[in-house]
Amino acid sequence: MNLEKVIFGFFIVLAATLNFGFFIGDIERPELHHIYELAAALVVSLIATALKFGDRTQIGAIHLSTSLVADLQLIAAAITWAVAVHVTGEGMTPSVMSSVVSLSGGALFANIVSVIILIVETVMMRR
Amino acid sequence: MNSAFFLVLRRMRAPIIGLIVIYAIAVVGLTLVPGITPEGLPAPPLSFFHAFYFISYTATTIGFGEIPNAFSDAQRMWVIICIYLTVVGWSYSVVTLIGLLQDKGFQNTLTTNRFRRRVRLLKEPFYLVCGSGETGALISRNFDRVNQPFVVLEKDELRVQELDLQDFKSDIPALAADARIPDNLLLAGLKHLKCHGVLAVTNDEEANLGIAIAVRLLNPKIPVIARARSPVVMANMASFGTNHIVNPYERFAEHLALAVASPSRFRLIELLTSLPETPIPKPHRPPGGRWILCGYGRFGKALAEHLLPTGITLTIIDPTSAESDQNITGHGTEARTLLQAGIEQASGIIAGTDDDVNNLSIAVTASELKPDLFVVTRQNQTANSPLFDAYGADFNMVPSHIVAQECIAILTTPLLAQFLTRLRDHDEAWSQSLVDRLQNLYDGLTPTVWGIRLNKQEAPAACQALMDGQSFSLRDILRNGMDRSEPLPAIALLLERANHFILLPDEDFKLAAGDQLLLASPLSTRHNLEFSLKNANELAYVLRGEENSGGWLWQTLRRS
Numbered sequence: 001m002n003l004e005k006v007i008f009g010f011f012i013v014l015a016a017t018l019n020f021g022f023f024i025g026d027i028e029r030p031e032l033h034h035i036y037e038l039a040a041a042l043v044v045s046l047i048a049t050a051l052k053f054g055d056r057t058q059i060g061a062i063h064l065s066t067s068l069v070a071d072l073q074l075i076a077a078a079i080t081w082a083v084a085v086h087v088t089g090e091g092m093t094p095s096v097m098s099s100v101v102s103l104s105g106g107a108l109f110a111n112i113v114s115v116i117i118l119i120v121e122t123v124m125m126r127r
Numbered sequence: 128m129n130s131a132f133f134l135v136l137r138r139m140r141a142p143i144i145g146l147i148v149i150y151a152i153a154v155v156g157l158t159l160v161p162g163i164t165p166e167g168l169p170a171p172p173l174s175f176f177h178a179f180y181f182i183s184y185t186a187t188t189i190g191f192g193e194i195p196n197a198f199s200d201a202q203r204m205w206v207i208i209c210i211y212l213t214v215v216g217w218s219y220s221v222v223t224l225i226g227l228l229q230d231k232g233f234q235n236t237l238t239t240n241r242f243r244r245r246v247r248l249l250k251e252p253f254y255l256v257c258g259s260g261e262t263g264a265l266i267s268r269n270f271d272r273v274n275q276p277f278v279v280l281e282k283d284e285l286r287v288q289e290l291d292l293q294d295f296k297s298d299i300p301a302l303a304a305d306a307r308i309p310d311n312l313l314l315a316g317l318k319h320l321k322c323h324g325v326l327a328v329t330n331d332e333e334a335n336l337g338i339a340i341a342v343r344l345l346n347p348k349i350p351v352i353a354r355a356r357s358p359v360v361m362a363n364m365a366s367f368g369t370n371h372i373v374n375p376y377e378r379f380a381e382h383l384a385l386a387v388a389s390p391s392r393f394r395l396i397e398l399l400t401s402l403p404e405t406p407i408p409k410p411h412r413p414p415g416g417r418w419i420l421c422g423y424g425r426f427g428k429a430l431a432e433h434l435l436p437t438g439i440t441l442t443i444i445d446p447t448s449a450e451s452d453q454n455i456t457g458h459g460t461e462a463r464t465l466l467q468a469g470i471e472q473a474s475g476i477i478a479g480t481d482d483d484v485n486n487l488s489i490a491v492t493a494s495e496l497k498p499d500l501f502v503v504t505r506q507n508q509t510a511n512s513p514l515f516d517a518y519g520a521d522f523n524m525v526p527s528h529i530v531a532q533e534c535i536a537i538l539t540t541p542l543l544a545q546f547l548t549r550l551r552d553h554d555e556a557w558s559q560s561l562v563d564r565l566q567n568l569y570d571g572l573t574p575t576v577w578g579i580r581l582n583k584q585e586a587p588a589a590c591q592a593l594m595d596g597q598s599f600s601l602r603d604i605l606r607n608g609m610d611r612s613e614p615l616p617a618i619a620l621l622l623e624r625a626n627h628f629i630l631l632p633d634e635d636f637k638l639a640a641g642d643q644l645l646l647a648s649p650l651s652t653r654h655n656l657e658f659s660l661k662n663a664n665e666l667a668y669v670l671r672g673e674e675n676s677g678g679w680l681w682q683t684l685r686r687s
Contacts, residue, residue, distance in 0.1 A: 035175055036155070043151040050144045054137025082176035 011048040012118050015070065016111035018044055023108050027101045028094035035081065038104065042074040045107070048114075059121055066114040073107035131236045138227050142220035149216040150186070153209040154178045163199035170196070181206075186213030238302070239314070245300040246316040251276050254538060255315050255322055257306035257338050258329030259286045261509045261527035262354065262534075264293075266326060269402055269535050271295045273575070273650070280306040280315050282329070307337040309345060317346050326534050327353040332360045339369045352537060354530050356425055373533045375526035376429040383503065383522070384433035387413050391558035392550055398565050399543065399620075400536045402528075403575035404650055407566060411522045413501050414474040415439055421459035421489050422480030426505060430477060439475075442468045460488040465496055475501035478520075483511045490520055542578045542645040546621045549630055561618075561631070565647060568616050574647040576620070579657065581642045586660035592670075593640040599670055602634040606669045608659045615656060617648035 018041040025032030049067040052060065077100045084096040157178035162170040173181065177195065184191050185206065198206065227233055254270065256263050259281035267290065270277045279301035281287050287303040304311040306329065316322050327338035335353045342351040350370035355361045364372050385393040390412055397408060415438055420427055423445035431441055444459040457464035458480065470476070470493060478489035483506060490502050504520040506512070515523055536543050550558065568574050581589050589604070607613040622632040623643040629636070648656070659665045667673040 036158075039151070039155060039175060043147060046147045047144050050140055050147060053140045053143070054133055056133055078175070082174075085174065086176050 008051055009118060011044060011051055012111075012114055015041065015045045015048045015067075016108070016115050019070070019074070019104060019108045019111050023101060023104050025101075027098045030092040030097050033097065033101055038074070038077060038081070038100075041104070041107070042071075042078060045070050045074055045111070059117060063114060063117055066110045066117065069110040070107040070114070073103050073110065077101075077103035077107070131233070131240055134233060134236060135224075135227060139220070139223060142216075142223045146216045146220055149212045150179075150182060153182045153186070153213060156205050156209065157181060157202065160202045160205045161199060162196065162202055165196065170199075173202075182209060182213065185210060186217060188214065188217075239304075242300055242302040243314055246278055246314070246319065249276060249278075249300075249316065249319065249321055252321050252323040253277050253316070253319075255280065255312070255317060255325045257281075257312075257325065257327050258334070259283075259290055259301070260328070260330050262328045262530045263326075264290070265402075265527055265531035266328065266534055267295070267299065268293075269531065271297060271299070273403065273539065275539065278315050280304055280311060282306070305334075307334050307341075309341045312338065312341055312345070317342065322346070322349055324349055324538055325351045326538075327351060328530060328534065329354075332356060336360055336363060339364050340367055343367050343369070350538075352534050371533075371537055373530050374429075375524075375529040376426045377433075378529050378533065379426075379524045379526075380429040380433040383413065383430065384437050386411050386522075387415060387434070387437045387439060389555055389558070391555045391562060392553075394562050395550065395558045395565070396547060398562060398573060399547070399576050399647065400532050401573045402532055402535065404572050407571055407573055413503070413522065416474035417442065417469070417472055418475040418477060419444065419459070419465070419468050419470060419473050419493075420477045420479060421445070421486075422478070422505075424479075424481060426479045426481075427477075430479065442473070444468055458485055458489070460485055460492060462492055462496060465489075465493055470496050470500070473497070473500065475503065477503040477505075479503070479505045479524075481505075481507055483507050483514070487511075487514055487518060490518055536576070540576050540578045540645060542621055542623060542643060543576055545623070545628055546630070546645055549621075549628065553630075564618055568618065568647065569649045572649070574618075575650045575653055576645065576647050577653055578643060578645050579660065581638060581640055581644070581660070586657075588663040588666040589638075589660040590640050591663065592666060593638065597670070598637055600635045600637050601632060603670055604638070604656065604659065604666075605634075606659075608655050608665050608669055611669055611672055615648065615652045617646050617652050617656065619644055619646055621645040 018037060022033055022037040022041050045067065049064070049071055052064045052067055055061070055063065080096065080100050080103065081092075084090050084092060090096060154175065155178075157173050158175055159172055161172050164170045181194065186209070253276040255278050256266055256270075257280045259267065259279050263279065263281065267277065267279060274296070276297065277299065279287070279290060279299055281290070281301065281303060282305050284303040287301045290299060290301050302311070302315060304314070306312060306315075306327070312325075317325065325338065325342045327335040329335055329338075332355060335355060339351050339353045342349065352371045352373060353364050353369050354373050354375070355364060356374060356376065361372050361374055382393060382397070385396070390410070394410055401408060417440045418434065419442045420430060421444045423431070423443050427443065427445065431443070434441060442455075444455050444457070444464060446458060455464055455467045459465060459468070459478070465476075476489070476493045478486035478493075480486055480489075486504050486506070490504050493500055493502060501522075502520045503522045503524065504515060504518070506515045506523055506525045509525065509527055565574060579585050581593065583590055592599070601619055602614075605615045605617055607615055619632050620630075621644070622629045622636065624639060624641070646653070646656075659669045
């Protein structure tokens with residue numbers, strides 16, 4: 001067993017699961033999507049990205065790119081949230097909530113791709 | 128770029144993850160701790176947005192204060208923890224980054240990448256100079272002076288740094304790397320489309336050999352010029368087709384023998400192959416008769432081989448060589464030894480050991496014994512130039528100068544070799560008249576010898592004019608582009624047309640497209656003439672005195 005692989009897999013799967021946890025639920029209802037879940041998903045996703053730094057293989061490059069996509073989507077969701085609450089003062093209306101959740105949905109897709117690559121990589125592994 | 132970028136990412140992985148975790152803890156903590164209103168009533172904790180804002184300016188030690196409201200004591204307690212956590216996190220990242228930037232390996236990667244990029248971006252034909260010792264530096268300086276781009280590979284990092292500090296006109300791509308390694312040669316643009324030749328002029332014979340064979344195998348199309356000292360290495364280089372092998376000892380011996388046998392022809396060769404725009408060397412007139420040769424190594428042997436056929440008899444002084452005169456003891460640095468060798472009857476002496484101090488000592492002692500002796504000195508180190516200049520030998524041999532001169536002459540003017548081989552058919556009077564013309568060309572400085580082909584690339588305007596049926600002679604184009612009543616100070620040495628060579632073509636010689644010319648002139652004349660041959664408007668002025676403006680509209684208006 002390789003501790004590095006454990007940590008790597010842990011963060012990638014955790015990023016996907018947290019993202020999924022935030023995403024699941026009626027898209028318009030703020031009470032079903034807690035901000036802490038979004039924060040946790042974002043932080044874990046950032047850590048997963050940092051873990052992927054410096055791998056020069058082809059698979060490593062795709063890993064990194066999917067993670068960057070997820071980060072981008074989650075940061076966009078967080079900014080949308082902050083703008084709605086603090087800048088425009090509009091609050092979490094159904095339309096704002098649905099755009100935040102759909103952005104996180106995009107991130108979820110990237111995270112799923114990331115998990116699939118992880119699985120493919122594991123299957124290909126010969127040692 | 129890529130490898131350096133990935134290296135940074137890999138090294139920064141731990142500090143970045145650390146920072147993310149610390150930020151997450153700090154921000155989440157702030158969103159949980161309750162705040163207080165200005166009236167002292169409990170208020171809800173900061174939102175994520177405000178928490179992140181606060182941590183961002185606190186962690187980076189900007190510290191705007193407690194925004195938006197004054198904090199509660201509970202919040203302040205948490206902020207104390209956050210401050211220490213984040214400062215540690217940032218310091219760790221910054222220290223790691225600085226450590227990485229100071230890392231020798233990382234800096235090497237950066238310089239190599241920069242070098243690779245600069246070589247790749249070279250647009251003009253360039254030469255690859257391997258070795259930046261005395262010879263390499265001399266070649267570099269002269270290339271720089273004639274605006275010839277080049278790339279330098281040198282093993283010694285200090286020398287590369289010196290190269291950066293010298294005031295070259297252009298910025299030279301130079302890398303501290305071993306040129307014997309083929310990868311480094313490729314990095315320096317061996318297979319670059321614009322690489323027009325390689326000069327292997329390191330101090331190490333084996334390295335020069337290695338470079339020569341690498342060039343032969345990796346890019347057989349381009350010429351390689353290698354410096355060699357021993358006959359074995361020369362033969363080895365010749366065996367796989369090194370284009371030109373420069374052996375300074377052989378070359379000097381040839382020159383000295385030529386100076387004895389036919390001084391005017393030697394003088395002509397000396398003028399044409401010396402470094403351009405340097406003071407004209409004083410003429411050497413070595414006498415025949417009996418000479419004393421001190422030092423019988425590779426240099427001494429080469430000298431003996433070339434001097435004996437000219438009718439000179441040699442007395443060799445060398446304590447270690449079997450071929451030397453066994454009755455004479457010592458190096459030749461003492462008067463006793465020189466007297467034993469018969470300095471009273473000798474007409475010349477060669478101080479040719481591999482030790483500069485000994486050579487000077489021999490020369491000074493010999494001049495004291497017999498002031499009218501012709502003294503030839505061998506100078507091994509450029510650094511000793513002031514000593515040799517102060518002594519002022521009749522003929523001083525500096526190996527690095529000989530190699531540099533020959534490399535530059537061959538590379539910059541391929542026609543020059545053709546010219547020099549054709550000299551043998553002419554007598555001394557012919558050479559002397561040409562020497563006189565060359566010496567009067569440029570006050571006290573040696574001329575630049577250069578070639579130009581009247582084709583689309585090198586002289587588009589002249590080529591087009593000739594193809595359009597215009598006819599002009601050498602005299603017509605050798606005119607100053609600023610004032611055509613003034614002739615340009617230049618001598619056409621050789622003209623090549625379809626592999627036929629015409630030595631010293633007449634001023635009235637009619638030119639044709641595709642002709643290749645070898646000219647001797649000052650550098651400024653070269654620029655003047657090149658510009659006239661390249662620019663159609665300038666050419667029209669030089670040939671016919673017409674002042675054309677370039678525009679199509681203006682020309683049409685004038686014609687109508």
